[in-house]
Amino acid sequence: MHGRTATAAAAPRAEQVWAWLKSLADPEIPVVSVVDLGMIRDVTVHGETVEVSVAPTYSGCPATEVIEQGVIALLRDKGIADVRLRRVLSPPWTTAWISEEGRAKLLAYGIAPPAEATSRRAITGAALKLACPRCKSLETVQVSEFGSTPCKASWKCTHCLEPFEYFKCI
Amino acid sequence: MTKDQALVRYTFRLGDNALVLAQRLSELVAGGPELEEELATANFALDYLGQARMYYSRACELEGAGRNEDDIAFLRGEREFENLLLLEQPNGHFGDTIVRQVLFDSFYLLQLEALSQCGDRGLADIAARASKEIRYHLRHSSQWLLRLGDGTELSHSRVQESLDRLWRYSGELFAGDVVDGILQKEFNGPDLAGIREKWHAGLEQLLASATLAMPEDRWMDSGGREGRHTEHFGYLLAEMQYLPRSFPGARW
Numbered sequence: 236m237h238g239r240t241a242t243a244a245a246a247p248r249a250e251q252v253w254a255w256l257k258s259l260a261d262p263e264i265p266v267v268s269v270v271d272l273g274m275i276r277d278v279t280v281h282g283e284t285v286e287v288s289v290a291p292t293y294s295g296c297p298a299t300e301v302i303e304q305g306v307i308a309l310l311r312d313k314g315i316a317d318v319r320l321r322r323v324l325s326p327p328w329t330t331a332w333i334s335e336e337g338r339a340k341l342l343a344y345g346i347a348p349p350a351e352a353t354s355r356r357a358i359t360g361a362a363l364k365l366a367c368p369r370c371k372s373l374e375t376v377q378v379s380e381f382g383s384t385p386c387k388a389s390w391k392c393t394h395c396l397e398p399f400e401y402f403k404c405i
Numbered sequence: 406m407t408k409d410q411a412l413v414r415y416t417f418r419l420g421d422n423a424l425v426l427a428q429r430l431s432e433l434v435a436g437g438p439e440l441e442e443e444l445a446t447a448n449f450a451l452d453y454l455g456q457a458r459m460y461y462s463r464a465c466e467l468e469g470a471g472r473n474e475d476d477i478a479f480l481r482g483e484r485e486f487e488n489l490l491l492l493e494q495p496n497g498h499f500g501d502t503i504v505r506q507v508l509f510d511s512f513y514l515l516q517l518e519a520l521s522q523c524g525d526r527g528l529a530d531i532a533a534r535a536s537k538e539i540r541y542h543l544r545h546s547s548q549w550l551l552r553l554g555d556g557t558e559l560s561h562s563r564v565q566e567s568l569d570r571l572w573r574y575s576g577e578l579f580a581g582d583v584v585d586g587i588l589q590k591e592f593n594g595p596d597l598a599g600i601r602e603k604w605h606a607g608l609e610q611l612l613a614s615a616t617l618a619m620p621e622d623r624w625m626d627s628g629g630r631e632g633r634h635t636e637h638f639g640y641l642l643a644e645m646q647y648l649p650r651s652f653p654g655a656r657w
Binding site: 293382 | 450
């Protein structure tokens with residue numbers, strides 16, 4: 236009843252593991268999964284062993300360990316006894332790793348997704364124009380470069396007057 | 406010293422720099438001059454702490470002596486830390502903190518950019534990751550330097566004093582020793598003389614925009630690379646290591 240079916244226990248295929256991981260929510264932004272965020276780099280299955288490569292976002296992000304424990308707990312719950320994690324630093328995670336689906340989910344949740352490409356210009360924030368996730372107005376201003384988590388900045392819309400968060404480009 | 410020993414020591418030093426600065430900045434949590442800075446310094450401290458953990462893990466792995474990142478951070482004495490003296494200086498007033506950040510991060514960014522091409526893959530990967538964060542820090546602290554320097558008469562004079570006072574710790578950034586030498590030669594590590602030139606040129610431009618005067622090079626303090634610290638360091642370490650020293654093996 237907890238997903239411990241005989242078929243799952245008998246060596247799942249990598250696609251199956253990816254599908255499971257797609258349901259694993261980010262602990263700080265629960266509308267997106269760790270797959271949407273581009274944190275899962277690779278899944279390999281060797282017999283009974285499943286190895287998952289995880290790319291941390293920010294160096295000091297406290298969510299990284301929670302996510303790693305979440306991956307292990309999820310896969311154990313699916314009947315995989317031998318789960319191995321590998322931390323991947325190269326190529327480094329950037330906001331360009333967030334999937335189209337992830338960007339759409341962030342926007343629907345009220346967080347402006349990172350500006351398109353990870354260009355130097357976007358990173359340095361030069362002349363950044365963000366649309367309000369609620370009313371779509373471009374009359375928005377940055378309130379603070381920092382927000383509730385290391386990956387976000389605080390903005391507000393001067394048209395609908397609602398504050399919103401922006402997923403910073405890195 | 407073998408090249409492998411030099412690599413381990415160099416990587417520990419990077420960790421020491423990051424950890425000591427993380428500890429200093431985290432002292433400002435609940436003590437920032439305004440909410441934005443409260444978040445900024447906490448975010449930056451977290452980045453340095455994460456970087457320190459990566460450096461220490463890598464160094465411990467290379468060292469192969471069975472030590473882990475907690476042993477390195479919490480169970481070493483003062484003389485075993487080889488961080489730059491600039492980073493252990495007290496936060497002082499906000500201008501002091503900003504000047505310390507600008508002086509160090511403008512150096513650290515160049516160091517990381519060079520290290521991202523170095524011969525040790527593990528270290529190169531960490532450097533590539535960290536440089537993205539430091540670029541962001543530097544933008545933030547540079548903007549503050551402009552605002553303080555080109556701000557009111559009072560902010561200008563106070564931040565100029567900070568710069569003049571902390572300048573004596575800037576020489577050490579580039580005073581490489583045998584470890585730096587081996588890293589450059591054997592691992593395609595940073596060329597400190599070249600970095601110094603770039604650092605100086607970048608700083609000159611920033612200070613000019615901030616209407617601040619570049620201090621004159623006089624006597625420079627040093628000793629960090631040999632574990633000789635300023636008097637402030639013992640207090641920092643005492644606070645940071647109190648819990649694991651008092652309650653060895655404590656968990657929660």
